[in-house]
Amino acid sequence: MxxxxxxxxxxxxxxxxxxxxxxxxxxxxxxxxxxxxxxxxxxxxxxxxxxxxxxxxxxxxxxxxxxxxxxxxxxxxxxxxxxxxxxxxxxxxxxxxxxxxxxxxxxxxxxxxxxxxxxxxxxxxxxxxxxxxxxxxxxxxxxxxxxxxxxxxxxxxxxxxxxxxxxxxxxxxxxxxxxxxxxxxxxxxxxxxxxxxxxxxxxxxxxxxxxxxxxxxxxxxxxxxxxxxxxxxxxxxxxxxxxxxxxxxxxxxxRGRVEAAELDEVVAVADAPLDRSEETVFGGECAVGNFVADAYRWSMDADVGLQNSGGIRNGPPLHGEVTVADLVSVIPFEEHVVVAELTGAELLAVLGECAAATVDFGESHWWQGHLSGVELVWDDDAREVVSARVGGDSVDPDATYTVATSDYVLHTDHEFPTIEARHRAAEGDIQYEVLAAYARDFGVESGTDGRIERRPGAAADD
Incomplete structure (x- = not known):
């Protein structure tokens, strides 16, 4: 047989x-x-x-x-x-x-x-x-x-x-x-x-x-x-x-190919593990997602950093000495970090697209976006943004905001479709190079700070 x-x-x-x-x-x-x-x-x-x-x-x-x-x-x-x-x-x-x-x-x-x-x-x-x-x-x-x-x-x-x-x-x-x-x-x-x-x-x-x-x-x-x-x-x-x-x-x-790649430079030390399992990365705010989004925002001096959850690859937690190879493994793509200029109304739409129900990819319970520079409250029942602040202020629908993200997000219409190629304003370094530079200067933090709050009935509570 x-x-x-x-x-x-x-x-x-x-x-x-x-x-x-x-x-x-x-x-x-x-x-x-x-x-x-x-x-x-x-x-x-x-x-x-x-x-x-x-x-x-x-x-x-x-x-x-x-x-x-x-x-x-x-x-x-x-x-x-x-x-x-x-x-x-x-x-x-x-x-x-x-x-x-x-x-x-x-x-x-x-x-x-x-x-x-x-x-x-x-x-x-x-x-x-x-x-x-x-x-x-x-x-x-x-x-x-x-x-x-x-x-x-x-x-x-x-x-x-x-x-x-x-x-x-x-x-x-x-x-x-x-x-x-x-x-x-x-x-x-x-x-x-x-x-x-x-x-x-x-x-x-x-x-x-x-x-x-x-x-x-x-x-x-x-x-x-x-x-x-x-x-x-x-x-x-x-x-x-x-x-x-x-x-x-x-x-x-x-093993011979890995050694020849010479990506073993230690750029930071993670005192506690940064988990990057599927359950963690697609579950909402997490340390590794915050790290990536923070690095993007810092590298482009942008108002907001945005990383799609699917771009963070599953693997062993980052713990102890963190090398360039470790950071390549987090986002192993040869794509640039770019800046998109969005109106506040467009930014609010993008924040709504962090929920899987509005994105053409993944399981229904997945959370699709990691953010920096944003304080977001999301209502899981109503499937809507309750409140969003950038730099401590509520998002102004008529204002202009800069968003540092991956070039992929501007290219695809399957994730964050509000962001399009026409929004491109600047281009930075390759993603893993940005992560390595940020880690050298600021280290790798293993905690979260409540920048994304997902809760049922949030609209009614507020």
Whole structure:
């Protein structure tokens, strides 16, 4: 019976060579001639080592896990299409993508990427197709020159071709995140191996097995495809990688790359841990969010600092000696801090967009923005700003305010859509350089100061 080994969004696994070695060791221990090793995007970036190596550190891991197939995530274009083409050309696996188009509108990297593929495994013909979030050009400025066709139509066409070719199983490698439900409804697939959203998923939707292993290489799913002739459907088993045997060759290769990056300068000492788990970063005000927003505001002498929660990457807490590499790992993107000029009315709209219900990304309970220079009271019941002060004064809708934020926020319409490219007023240094400079001068504080207050019924109370 054919099997699939599924991983996705492994992102910063490369920055911890031992953890990467355990991830690879887990995959290798599960692998065999009856298995296909499949990634579903964001397998080359982001991360500290990814930024330094422009994604090419992933080649070490692809070789170590003997990867068979992958598709593209939005972060696989972090260093531009040419860098992606280079990684793809040198990868051992087959890249499948039915909806990514190059700068001229043709198939992306057609010499190395196919819209769908068929592989015979353990006596069965397995058909695979890949699709990527069509919002990628908005989510990732480095992919702005590419286009992404409708993933549902592209997948449905590819699956029809695979079924016509007589495959026994159809597997979709998806980097659509929340779009996987629609994919299951519209496409006749046996399994959807998903990614993009970093929470785990294991359920059946319209009789299709839909999986997501979460982020950073902590989990691998093993899928038994079943036997269509006997009516046995696909099933999945979850494997944690933390206690897996270490793939020593991969660990040594990545350790050498980390040492060569020379990012070990200590810029501050954190006396208490700054947690950056998903629960903390998306839960409201937190120390690491305050640190980033404060650094932005300081670097541009702005009225307000703003950091989107999704830009702060999960990882170990900052504690003790904090190095440049640690700060790169917090925001591992080669983007500038910029200044946007907003009216007070626009700023109030942006503050409202800190709530997930008004932002096109994430879970319904997530808090999407971290602030500096602002005292905000938010009503969780009414979903509205109760009060907002900048510099101690209530926000004047007719005044002009400067907001230091990432270039990404001006580019995307999926987070903080009120801020647009037309608001750009100035450009500063790369984000992690700003964090390092701020840490050298002011250190890294582990506390919060109540600048964001979320409470039910706040409007009634006030």
């Amino acid at each position: 054919p099997r699939l080994l599924h991983y996705s969004d492994i992102e910063n696994v490369y920055d911890d060579p031992v953890r990467a070695g355990r991830f690879a060791g887990c995959v290798r221990a599960l692998d065999g001639p009856d298995a296909l090793v499949c990634g579903t995007g964001d397998t080359t970036s982001p991360g500290v080592l990814a930024l330094v190596e422009r994604g090419r550190q992933s080649l070490d891991l692809f070789d170590a896990v003997d990867a068979d197939f992958d598709t593209f995530g939005n972060h696989d274009f972090d260093y531009g299409p040419d860098a992606t083409r280079g990684v793809v050309a040198d990868s051992p696996q087959t890249w499948v993508s039915a909806n990514v188009r190059d700068e001229d509108g043709g198939p992306f990297a057609p010499d190395h990427v196919v819209p769908h593929a068929v592989r015979e495994v353990d006596g069965a013909r397995v058909g695979l197709v890949g699709v990527t979030d069509p919002a990628t050009p908005s989510l990732n400025p480095m992919a702005a020159t590419l286009t992404f066709a409708d993933p549902y139509e592209a997948a449905a066409d590819a699956v029809d071709r695979l079924r016509a070719a007589g495959v026994d199983h159809v597997v979709v490698l998806s980097h659509l995140g929340g779009g996987d439900d629609e994919l299951a409804r519209r496409v006749e697939a046996d399994v959807i191996l998903g990614g993009h959203v970093h929470s785990e998923r294991h359920e059946y939707v319209h009789d299709t097995l839909v999986l997501r292993p979460g982020a950073n290489g902590h989990v691998v799913f093993e899928v038994a495809l079943g036997d269509p002739q006997s009516g046995d459907g696909p099933t999945a088993t979850r494997h944690e990688t933390a206690d897996a045997p270490v793939h020593e060759d991969l660990t040594e290769a990545l």
